Amino acid sequence: MFLDDLRAAVDASVIVTDPDVLAAHSRDEADLCESGQPLVLVRPKNTADVSMAVKVAAEHGVPVVPQGARTGLAGGANAVDGCMLLSTAAMNEIREIDPVNRLAVVQPGVVNAEISRAAAKHGLRYAPDPGSFESSTIGGNVATNAGGMCCVKYGVTDGYVLGLQVVLANGEVMRCGRRTAKGVAGYDLTRLFTGSEGTLGVITEITVRLTPIPRQALTLAAVFPSTTAAGRAVTAITAAGAQPSLLELIDQVHLKAIEDHRPMGLDTEAAAMLLAACDTGIESDLAEIERLCEESGATEVYRATDAAEAEALLAARRLAYPAMEKLGTIIVDDIAVPRDRLAEALDGVAAASRRNGVTIGVIAHAGDGNLHPNIVVDGQDPSSVVAGRTAFDEIMELALALGGTCSGEHGVGLLKRDWLAEEADAVNMRVHRAVKDALDPAGILNPGKVLRARREIV
């Protein structure tokens, strides 16, 4: 009945019920999050079909789970039983690049990096650069308010979303935001939908802010005998007022995994490596960071001599996930702590690793205090999984105890919804619920993500 109505309402070629395809689309990259059995997958090519599909789902009370490239790391795109998966991956047109107003209008299925490539001929880029920037879609980036490496200087996705077209829970199409550089008329609905992980609406078009391509970055790698010393360097760099365009930490577990995955001469004896870059065009800015690394105990500081060397250093960082995946099933954590608690956070993660007998490697957008403790478990061994989950929870507790957050950039999804409820106060959670109920009274949009579904609470 629902499927009949759906077929009557949208282009039949975008409706998929093949069980293999459904299974392949039933989850994102959060390995240990549960996923349900979808009823159907819809891959619309335009907003009208998204609107119609949601309208039909709403009429039948069928849950709607929006999806992009399913590169998410918190289970936000995972199927719930009986749902309609609504993939916007096929809506992948760059509609407009406007160099004078420095904006692009894109469909949600456009891959992040494609926007910068299209803007480059105008000397512009789309700044936020999640690790998945060559595979994740802008729709998912906006839905999760994705971060990345350049965010330490340039901020995360929400700083680059000017306007949205959104399909609401009843299928209505709304526009919010603007094409102007500034604008404060009305509530900031654009930011309300950004990061709402498909629980308030389905994003069908995005107007993003483009910014001038910065000057060529000068890049260094500094090697530290302890993670504490590396953490100290980060604090010193921040306290000195430096503004690196990148400040990443790679710990020994990751250095070894990367070197095993693709040998590139990394110092696998080092406790941690910091990567730092400055794109101010002023050489002394990087020299100051170099000095602060040395004063904080770096045993070696290596400056990239050209862009190719700098890119090679970043490539090592980008290999962190694929390299770690060779070690086992990874539970990806994503805490952020106040920058001056970084060293404590690193110590606490090491303690959680020892206590639970699981390997935990840490990579960090260190300049933002955003750590990814990556917990390695044997997915086939229940006791290993339990140990990993215990470590995960301990790290969450640690983050909150240090005044931090359960999600620096990956979002809440399924993985952290109970931790969100710990982090936010009770009044705040009631406001969350009031907003959700106001915009999705029947609770059909991505139910159980970010907030527990009503039926789970009762």
Added chain:
Amino acid sequence: MFLDDLRAAVDASVIVTDPDVLAAHSRDEADLCESGQPLVLVRPKNTADVSMAVKVAAEHGVPVVPQGARTGLAGGANAVDGCMLLSTAAMNEIREIDPVNRLAVVQPGVVNAEISRAAAKHGLRYAPDPGSFESSTIGGNVATNAGGMCCVKYGVTDGYVLGLQVVLANGEVMRCGRRTAKGVAGYDLTRLFTGSEGTLGVITEITVRLTPIPRQALTLAAVFPSTTAAGRAVTAITAAGAQPSLLELIDQVHLKAIEDHRPMGLDTEAAAMLLAACDTGIESDLAEIERLCEESGATEVYRATDAAEAEALLAARRLAYPAMEKLGTIIVDDIAVPRDRLAEALDGVAAASRRNGVTIGVIAHAGDGNLHPNIVVDGQDPSSVVAGRTAFDEIMELALALGGTCSGEHGVGLLKRDWLAEEADAVNMRVHRAVKDALDPAGILNPGKVLRARREIV
């Protein structure tokens, strides 16, 4: 009865019923917006009293109008009949400056510029700089999502609000946001309350992001024979990928008014003057802007030779409002248009001036496409007021026709609520209403601001 309960609930010393004081607090600086008769003014010194006052008001169905320094320009702080004015001006403590995490925790009554002064010893500042930065309070800045001159490079208030404490419509106290550099857990309630003009809650504490004080800016003034040429220069500067830290336009009406108000040798024959600054520390960046001004037809470009000269040029810009106020009653407009429509917007404003026989001066945060057409009327002459209001509406229509917005930085308040409803689509306005109803079901918070009150609609 209400007043009795109020006196029983909050510190009596913060309750004011003196008619003269009430009258003095009944409006902000939007001269021609209506204001009602307040019942009482409450000036709490702490969040507990704000909470209690709102709770008592809610019990009695008394409207609550939050106020800061009442420097607003859209009537957002104007009294409605029978309301409780709730001023947070006496909550003016800077609670904390944290230089490593680059944040400050402040009460809403702290004056904008005080934050930067307190942070300066750590090499930090609070970036957003509305024209009123020496008088407006941070609470009002956040409530209106205020802009300023540095926003062309550094963005507006919402980029600098990390977290809030808010008293909700029922008196409950909520915290949202964070102290970390990054964090995406849950809906972005911080941004939802930012710019909501007191219609969703009363802001009682703000955690703001501080940023390093930039390098000394290099500043120039360029004089143009036509506003069109000045607009062309702005487009050329933006299209070239330049990133000025300030790019302001002052038209002839303002140049003359400022020079009359305080003689400083401004070229009052010029059609427009552009002020531009670069704080990259790279001299060639300003030289490029100078070249682009000359190519666009500047008849003279003058570079400030030191910080004092640069400050003198900015001081001229900051005198624009006081200078204009000498000419009559000012209806302050605040449109933003896509940057490449700036010249058209300037032409359109000039046409509205001619058509209605009213003087309109324009100052603009030109680099953002944010224009302030300041309409001079004789407040005692009804026909002059009508002509001014007609010009105001024509300028609003012009802004929307050019793809712009009715408010670049001042907010909607009373002045532009019907224009917001023009600018946003019907679905968007229903979402606005749904959010308002969800958070303030009885409609007691700043009723009639941003959105018409329900009783006005029916």
